[in-house]
Amino acid sequence: MSSPLPSVLLEQFDALRRQYPPEMKTSLVLPLLHCVQDANGHVTEADAVAIAGYIGMPAIQVIEALTWYSMFDREPQGRYVIKVCRNIACSLRGSERVVAHLQRKLGIGLDETTPDGRFTLRTVECLASCGTAPAMQVNRTYHEQLDEAKLDRILESLP
Amino acid sequence: MNGTVFMTFPVTATSHTLADYRARGGYAGLEQALRQHTPAEVGERAKASGLQGRGGAGFMTGLKWEFVARDAPVVYLCCNIDEGEPGTFKDRWILEHSPHQLIEGMLIAAYALRVRHAFAYIRGEFDLPLRRLQAALQEAQAAGLVGDNILGTGFSCDIVVHRGAGAYVCGEESSLINSLEGKKGFPRNKPPFPAVRGLYQKPTVVNNVETLATVPWILVHGSERYAAIGVKKSPGTRLFGVSGHVERPGLFEKPTGYPLAQLIFDDAGGILGGRKLKAVIPGGSSTPILTGAEIENVTLDPESMGKAGSMVGSGAVIVIAEGTCMVRLLQVLSRFYAHESCGQCTPCREGTDWMNRILERVIAGRGTPADIATLRRIPSGIQGNTVCALGDAASMPVVSFLKKFGDEFDHYATHGRSLHDGRLAP
Ligand SMILES: Cc1cc2nc3c(=O)[nH]c(=O)nc-3n(C[C@H](O)[C@H](O)[C@H](O)COP(=O)(O)O)c2cc1C
Ligand code: SF4
Ligand code: FES
Numbered sequence: 001m002s003s004p005l006p007s008v009l010l011e012q013f014d015a016l017r018r019q020y021p022p023e024m025k026t027s028l029v030l031p032l033l034h035c036v037q038d039a040n041g042h043v044t045e046a047d048a049v050a051i052a053g054y055i056g057m058p059a060i061q062v063i064e065a066l067t068w069y070s071m072f073d074r075e076p077q078g079r080y081v082i083k084v085c086r087n088i089a090c091s092l093r094g095s096e097r098v099v100a101h102l103q104r105k106l107g108i109g110l111d112e113t114t115p116d117g118r119f120t121l122r123t124v125e126c127l128a129s130c131g132t133a134p135a136m137q138v139n140r141t142y143h144e145q146l147d148e149a150k151l152d153r154i155l156e157s158l159p
Numbered sequence: 160m161n162g163t164v165f166m167t168f169p170v171t172a173t174s175h176t177l178a179d180y181r182a183r184g185g186y187a188g189l190e191q192a193l194r195q196h197t198p199a200e201v202g203e204r205a206k207a208s209g210l211q212g213r214g215g216a217g218f219m220t221g222l223k224w225e226f227v228a229r230d231a232p233v234v235y236l237c238c239n240i241d242e243g244e245p246g247t248f249k250d251r252w253i254l255e256h257s258p259h260q261l262i263e264g265m266l267i268a269a270y271a272l273r274v275r276h277a278f279a280y281i282r283g284e285f286d287l288p289l290r291r292l293q294a295a296l297q298e299a300q301a302a303g304l305v306g307d308n309i310l311g312t313g314f315s316c317d318i319v320v321h322r323g324a325g326a327y328v329c330g331e332e333s334s335l336i337n338s339l340e341g342k343k344g345f346p347r348n349k350p351p352f353p354a355v356r357g358l359y360q361k362p363t364v365v366n367n368v369e370t371l372a373t374v375p376w377i378l379v380h381g382s383e384r385y386a387a388i389g390v391k392k393s394p395g396t397r398l399f400g401v402s403g404h405v406e407r408p409g410l411f412e413k414p415t416g417y418p419l420a421q422l423i424f425d426d427a428g429g430i431l432g433g434r435k436l437k438a439v440i441p442g443g444s445s446t447p448i449l450t451g452a453e454i455e456n457v458t459l460d461p462e463s464m465g466k467a468g469s470m471v472g473s474g475a476v477i478v479i480a481e482g483t484c485m486v487r488l489l490q491v492l493s494r495f496y497a498h499e500s501c502g503q504c505t506p507c508r509e510g511t512d513w514m515n516r517i518l519e520r521v522i523a524g525r526g527t528p529a530d531i532a533t534l535r536r537i538p539s540g541i542q543g544n545t546v547c548a549l550g551d552a553a554s555m556p557v558v559s560f561l562k563k564f565g566d567e568f569d570h571y572a573t574h575g576r577s578l579h580d581g582r583l584a585p
Contacts, residue, residue: 019319021276024359029341030324034283061341068343069324071283087245088444088477089402091491094584125327125495126245126444127284130402130475131409140286 005050009039013054028055029065033072042073070124078113078120080158083137086123089130094147098134099123101148105155162412163388163396164376165369170256175291177298180259186304188375192267193312199229201271205374207382209394213249214239214330214367215443215473216548217393217461220374226354227272227362235363236274237339238265238371240281240288241323241330245444245495246475249398250368252410254281254288257372258295262305262318264371267378269316272364276317280335283324293320327499331547332365333357334501345503346547369398389415390460397474399459401427404434404480404585415460415471422459423478432585435481438563442472444492445552447559448479468559480585484577485564489556490518491583496553507550510541514557521568524575531572535561 005013016031032051036043048066052059066072073081084090084099099121103109106119113120129135132144143154173179180186192201206221227234238261242250253261261279269277281289296318299305307315321339323329329338333347336358357363373395377385386394393415399422402408406428413422419441423429430436436451441459447469449457457467464471479488497515502508514537517530538554545551561568570578 019317024276024340026341027321027339030322030338034322034324057341064343065324065341069283069326071323071325086491087495088440088488088491089246089408091488091583092403092477092479092483097584124284124325125498126243126247128242128248128251128282130246130248130477131400132248133402133408137284137286142286 005036005047005054009035010054012039025055026057026061029057029062030069033062033066033069037072042076044074079118080138081120081122083122083124083127085125085127085129085133085135087126087130089126090134093133095123095134097148098136098146098151101151105151163414164373164412165253165257165260165396165398166410166412168257175256175258175295177259177295177302180257184379185259185375186263188378189263189266189270189304190310191378192270193310193314198271198273201267201378204377204382205268205271208377208385209382209391210370210373210377210385211393211395212367213369213373213397213474215244217471220366220370223354223366224268224272224364226352227364228355231273231362233361234272234274235358235361236265236269236272236277237332237335237358237363237365238277238279239330239332239335239365239367240279240285240292241327241335242282242285242368243327243330244473244475245492246400246402246440246477247443247473248400248402249410249474251285251288252398253368253372254285254292258288258291259299260372260375261292261368262295262299264374265318266305266309266316267374268364268366268371270314274316274364276319278339278358279318279320280329280339281320281322282329283322289320289322296320326501327495328501328547328549331549334547335365336363343501345501346549348546389417390458390462393461397459397471399474399476401476401478403478404431404483405429405478406431413459416463417459419454419457419459419476422476423454427476427478430478430480432480434585436478437481437483438479438485440475440477440479440556442470443475444477444495445555446470446472447555448563450563451481482579482585483583484579484581485560485567486518486571486577487522487581487583489560490515490522492556493518493553496549500549500553501547504545504550506541506544507553510537510550511553513537514553521572522577522581526572526575528569528572531561531565531568534568 036047048062049059052062134146135144210220211217326344329344334344338344353363493515497511500511541550567578
């Protein structure tokens, strides 16, 4: 099967491969899955098969990693994926209010995407921001000490 | 800024850079280790300092290093930057503000253990900590501090940054190793321990960020000085994160043996809105909860905490004010553990899910007193019957919440509503 991966990605793969000792080739699974997700916003099973081909290992092991780790999305997501922490410190500081406010503002429920494809809303477990709770991530960026006014400002500032 | 090992400098826009780190004496420990000591001597210093692991289990660092066979041809070092125990946010501070301190600590440990390739396994969600670590590594490489022939001494060590992908269990050291091998993060049966057979079956040391970042200080200031800080049996300072219902949540560096009440009422400014203290989870979400009355004379060290019935864990102090619904709070934790169980052992997979479903039912107003009785029974079927400590971690909160706040659970199950107003946040 021909690789669906564009050559820019393959160059990044080569750069990652050079970081690991040659005897550790299966260690490339997570870095390469991240690499595709960072470029495309999600990773498909076909990508996983192509990654396995690149590394030279059974595709099933890469697919297993793709499906087991919670950070990999197999479907396209909203342009902004909002991940609100729902764990203990954030709960004690108002994460339920954060989720409710976002649901109201965006008009969607949890694990849903707005019809214009701009926002996906999710909850996640502790982000290690407990001292600045409640916290959330918008794509990679952390936002902390949230309240309703701050949430409004964050949403408005997104291009 | 009144810390000893970590919070010794004002955080500025440049305090994470190599120039600033050098200006506060950085990399002197590495120089000293490489130029003046044999690897064995460095290991002895770590051991003599009494340093214990800061990842949660509190194992003696020098002893762990000693378990690695001296004649092993390949040894790996992994720094555990998975920081996922709810309540914990200390390792992130080190990476954001003093990443070179971790790099220096990793290199000294690598020298002691004769490691050629070291790995920094960082949780996939981290953004700024990842960028700061990568930038610091680039600076260190350009300065000849990482890579081939470090400081011209003939010692070579590369550090590879490896991103996780969202799995709490990957903070468990053998799960971390499987994850680093490209597999799903199933913990391994022990023994063999990683120091004997770890990454790709080679001896592997896994240490926490705070543990490794303490090592340069020990080299520069001496094991004796470190051993003299705090309580004798578990010396040093620790980074304590205070979160929840306090006026000034945050991170504080304190010697072991520091009074828990002082941390909460002085350093963290007391209880939010002047309410009364209801309870404290003193060492991260899996450590047994203590009531406000129970913490009165407790100090932050394993012995005192053990006597009170809990643990120092990862130094994450979660404070809960009067009026908080403990049933709903426990369900936040049970949901987390049910979600994060890797599913490998039946007692943990089924037990965490079962406990969570019962608590869900109770807070939905559909629970019965029999549910609470079942909830009391489940942990004993999990504890001690699992591959890793996540099963125990999921059980301890259930046992301790029910023991100390049982009336709230009985009330909720009997009347279908919270004894309080059900709120978690003020
Ligand atoms: C479920 C689970 C999660 C853990 N998460 C972490 C973690 O995020 N960071 C960490 O350093 N140790 C974590 N640990 C502890 C590690 O297994 C290990 O003891 C530690 O990294 C060793 O480093 P230390 O000796 O320097 O403390 C976890 C343990 C368990 C059972
Ligand atoms: S105790 Fe739970 S998390 Fe640990 S190995 Fe067993 S199923 Fe997995
Ligand atoms: S509980 Fe939300 S960041 Fe830790």
